[in-house]
Amino acid sequence: MKKRSVKSLALTSVVAVAVMLVLIPFFWMITTSFMKSGESFSYPPRFWPKAFTIQQYQILFQRLHFLRDFLNSFAVASLMTVSSLFINSLAGFAFAKYNFKARRFMFTSFLVTMVIPGQVGMLPVFLILRQMGMLNTYWGLILPGTVSAFSIFFFRQYMSTIPTDLIDSARIDGCGDFKIYWRIMLPLARPALVTLGLFTFLGTWNDFMWPLIVMNKDSMYTLPVALANLMGEHAPDTELMMAGSVVTTLPVMILFLALQKSYVSGLVAGSLKE
Amino acid sequence: MLKISHRDKKAVGYPGTRWSSVNAPYLFIAPSFVLLAVFFVIPVVAAFLMSFTDFDIYSLAHFRFARFVGLGNYMNLFSDPLFWKSMFNTFYFLILGGPLTIFVALLAAVLLNSKLVKFRSLLRLGFFAPVVATLVAVSVVWKYIYDPRFGLLNYALSFLGVAPRDWLSDPVWAMPAIILFAVWKNFGYTMMIFLAGLQTIPEVLYDAAGIDGAGSWQRFWRITVPMLAPTTLFVTVVTLIGYLQLFAEPYIMTGGGPMNSTLSIVLLMYRQGFRYWQMGYAASLAFVLAIVIFILTMIEMRVQKEGSAV
Structure with a gap:
C-alpha cells in the first residue's frame, strides 16, 4: 500500500513538472507584459516585474489601435459563429430527418470538400470578393468560411439521435417544417450548438492567413494580423509585444476554460466519427 | 419565424x-x-x-x-530551386515534427491515463492550453524565447553547459526551432484523442496479461499500441494534413529565412500569389500541394491498413 502511494506521488510530480514546463511561455508572456519598457533586457531573464505597470497596455489601447482590432476580431468571430451555426444546422437537420432524392449526392459532395485543402481555392475566392467589393469587410471574411462539412456532419449525427416521433406529432399539430427546426430541433440540439459554436468562435478568432489576405486596410485588421504587423514595427519592444500577445490570446483561453467540457467532448466525438 | x-x-x-x-x-x-x-x-x-x-x-x-500558357507554370515550378527548397523544408518539418508530436502526445496520454497520477483533469488542461492559444500570439512569444541574448531557451540550456545560439538566424537550427515550437503547440490535441482511445481499451486485457506475467513494457507494446491503431491512423492523417500547410509559424518567427531555410510551400504560395501577384504560378503551387496531401493521405491509410491486418 505504501509503495503504491510513493509511486503515485512520484508519477504525479513528474507530470506536474512537465505541465509547468509547458506553461512557462504563458507565465513569462503575462509577467513580462506588466514590465516597464526595456526591463526584460536582462540576463539572467526576469520572470517577475520589479513593479507591475500597465504602461504597455496603455500604449496598445491608447496610442495604437488594439481596441479597434479587438472589436474587429470580436465582431468577425461572433458573426461567423451565429451564421455558421444557423446554416450548418439547417443542412444537418435536412440530412438527418428527411428522405429526398438528391440526399446521397448532396451529402457526398459536402464530404468531398473536406479532402481538398482550403488554400487551393484561395486565389479565386480573393478575386471573387474583390469583384463583389467585399475585400476589407466583415462579410468578406465570414462568408467563404461559413459552410463547414464537419459542422454539417456533426449536426446530422446529433440530430439523428432526436426521436422522429417528436417531429411527427408536431406535424399533426400543424407545425411547418421551419417551425419544427426552430422550435424543436434547435433547442434539443443545444449541446451540439455549444460545442460547434465554441469551435467556430475559437477557430475564427485564431485564424491568420485568411484575414491577412482579405483585410489589408489597417482599420479592418483582426488581432492576429495587427499583432503580426506590430511585430514588424516594434520587434525590439519585448514588453509591448507580450502585452499584445496577451490581448490576442487571453480572451479565447478564458472562453475555453469556461466551456472546456463541451469543447473536449466535441473533440473526441469528432475523432471517433469513423 | x-x-x-x-x-x-x-x-x-x-x-x-x-x-x-x-x-x-x-x-x-x-x-x-x-x-x-x-x-x-x-x-x-x-x-x-x-x-x-x-x-x-x-x-x-x-x-x-491572362493568357493560356499550357503546362508552363508547372514546368517553371519544377525547375524553380525555390520550389524544391520549400518542398524539402515542408517535408523536413513534417517528417521530424509529425512523429515527434505524436510520440510526445502518446507519452503524455499514457501518463495521464494512469490511475496513480492525481489531479488528472487539471494536468490534462495544462497540456492542452497551447492548443487553444492563438497561433500568432504564441509564435511571437516563442520568437522571444529563442532570443540569442535574453531568451529563456539559451538560459535554460546554459545549465546544461550548452553555449548560447541564435536559433532563428541560423539556417541549420531555424527549422528545428520551429519544429520544437510546433510540437509544444500541437501535442495537446493529439493527446486528447489518444486519451479517448485509451479509455476504450477494456481493463480485462491488462488484467489477463498481468496474470500471464506480462510486464508493463510488454503490456504497452502488445496491448496499448495495437488497440490504439485506429486512433493512431486518425491523428497521423490529421497531423499530416495540418503540418503540410505550415504557414504562420515561419511567417511570424523567421519570415521564411534565414537563407530560405524555413520557407514552406504555403508561405511560397502566399508570397507568389498575394505579394508578387503571380497568381497563375501560385495556383499551380496550390494544386501541387493538394495532390501531395491527397497522395500521402492515401498511402498513409493503405500502410496502416496493411499494418493492422498483419
Missing part, C-alpha cells in the same frame, strides 16, 4: 401539404449549397484553370489579359 411558416402554407393552399415536406430539405440545404458553390467549388475549378494561365498583376486589372 411563425410568420414565415404561415406564409409557406398559404402559398400552397392548405396546411400540412406535401409540397412543403418535399421541398423543405432542399430549402434547408440551399444556403450552404450556394455558399459552397460560390466560395469553394467554383474557386477550386477556377484555380485549376488559372494554373494554366500567366495570370499576374496586369490580369488583376482586366481578367482578359
Whole structure:
C-alpha cells in the first residue's frame, strides 16, 4: 500500500513538472507584459516585474489601435459563429430527418470538400470578393468560411439521435417544417450548438492567413494580423509585444476554460466519427 | 419565424401539404449549397484553370489579359530551386515534427491515463492550453524565447553547459526551432484523442496479461499500441494534413529565412500569389500541394491498413 502511494506521488510530480514546463511561455508572456519598457533586457531573464505597470497596455489601447482590432476580431468571430451555426444546422437537420432524392449526392459532395485543402481555392475566392467589393469587410471574411462539412456532419449525427416521433406529432399539430427546426430541433440540439459554436468562435478568432489576405486596410485588421504587423514595427519592444500577445490570446483561453467540457467532448466525438 | 411558416402554407393552399415536406430539405440545404458553390467549388475549378494561365498583376486589372500558357507554370515550378527548397523544408518539418508530436502526445496520454497520477483533469488542461492559444500570439512569444541574448531557451540550456545560439538566424537550427515550437503547440490535441482511445481499451486485457506475467513494457507494446491503431491512423492523417500547410509559424518567427531555410510551400504560395501577384504560378503551387496531401493521405491509410491486418 505504501509503495503504491510513493509511486503515485512520484508519477504525479513528474507530470506536474512537465505541465509547468509547458506553461512557462504563458507565465513569462503575462509577467513580462506588466514590465516597464526595456526591463526584460536582462540576463539572467526576469520572470517577475520589479513593479507591475500597465504602461504597455496603455500604449496598445491608447496610442495604437488594439481596441479597434479587438472589436474587429470580436465582431468577425461572433458573426461567423451565429451564421455558421444557423446554416450548418439547417443542412444537418435536412440530412438527418428527411428522405429526398438528391440526399446521397448532396451529402457526398459536402464530404468531398473536406479532402481538398482550403488554400487551393484561395486565389479565386480573393478575386471573387474583390469583384463583389467585399475585400476589407466583415462579410468578406465570414462568408467563404461559413459552410463547414464537419459542422454539417456533426449536426446530422446529433440530430439523428432526436426521436422522429417528436417531429411527427408536431406535424399533426400543424407545425411547418421551419417551425419544427426552430422550435424543436434547435433547442434539443443545444449541446451540439455549444460545442460547434465554441469551435467556430475559437477557430475564427485564431485564424491568420485568411484575414491577412482579405483585410489589408489597417482599420479592418483582426488581432492576429495587427499583432503580426506590430511585430514588424516594434520587434525590439519585448514588453509591448507580450502585452499584445496577451490581448490576442487571453480572451479565447478564458472562453475555453469556461466551456472546456463541451469543447473536449466535441473533440473526441469528432475523432471517433469513423 | 411563425410568420414565415404561415406564409409557406398559404402559398400552397392548405396546411400540412406535401409540397412543403418535399421541398423543405432542399430549402434547408440551399444556403450552404450556394455558399459552397460560390466560395469553394467554383474557386477550386477556377484555380485549376488559372494554373494554366500567366495570370499576374496586369490580369488583376482586366481578367482578359491572362493568357493560356499550357503546362508552363508547372514546368517553371519544377525547375524553380525555390520550389524544391520549400518542398524539402515542408517535408523536413513534417517528417521530424509529425512523429515527434505524436510520440510526445502518446507519452503524455499514457501518463495521464494512469490511475496513480492525481489531479488528472487539471494536468490534462495544462497540456492542452497551447492548443487553444492563438497561433500568432504564441509564435511571437516563442520568437522571444529563442532570443540569442535574453531568451529563456539559451538560459535554460546554459545549465546544461550548452553555449548560447541564435536559433532563428541560423539556417541549420531555424527549422528545428520551429519544429520544437510546433510540437509544444500541437501535442495537446493529439493527446486528447489518444486519451479517448485509451479509455476504450477494456481493463480485462491488462488484467489477463498481468496474470500471464506480462510486464508493463510488454503490456504497452502488445496491448496499448495495437488497440490504439485506429486512433493512431486518425491523428497521423490529421497531423499530416495540418503540418503540410505550415504557414504562420515561419511567417511570424523567421519570415521564411534565414537563407530560405524555413520557407514552406504555403508561405511560397502566399508570397507568389498575394505579394508578387503571380497568381497563375501560385495556383499551380496550390494544386501541387493538394495532390501531395491527397497522395500521402492515401498511402498513409493503405500502410496502416496493411499494418493492422498483419
